[in-house]
Amino acid sequence: MARIARMKQIEMNEKKRLKTFSAAQRVMAVVALLCLLLCGCKKEDWEATRKYSTKYRVMCGFTVMSYSELMPAVGGFGLFATIRQVGSDIVMKSETGSKPYAMDALQRDFQFGCGGLIVGTDFNGLLCCFDLACPNCDQAQYRMTVKGAQATCEHCGIVYALEYDTYIIDKGNGLHPSPRGLYQYQTRYDGTMIHMYN
């Protein structure tokens, strides 16, 4: 309700301002306002369609500035990074490279889902987080390879478009006739820290 009231207020303010505009300026302003409202609604609707998995435990947080692999993932459309635990290290990987970080005492309690995590920004500009394990093969050893905004399972061949809410581009070798979408987790970025959880 508060959102509707606020949108009405914005609309009224715009209408008041329009009175002083020329006809051409009015048309342009209305188009711009409509675009703004439509985009706003679309983004929210998209967010509402998300379904978060609780099958595998996820709980971790990182200061983005300390991990160069994470920086593009929180800032760029269609850019993704992967995070996984390898022994006593956390390995971060992005387009620019891969680096192991020794875990500190707090990080030893972190949980990374089934096979690790994929984090990045989709085409709507929304931050998202998925499990690195293929949800169809459903074992930690069947991790996907992430290249650009595509994740491929080498075992079953299924290819996901990460920037389009894990849309399936290729059903692979037919091992899974009705493949499901990736396990998706909640994520939050406050400008300093990124948290992934369920």
Ligand SMILES: [Zn+2]
């Ligand atoms: Zn698979």
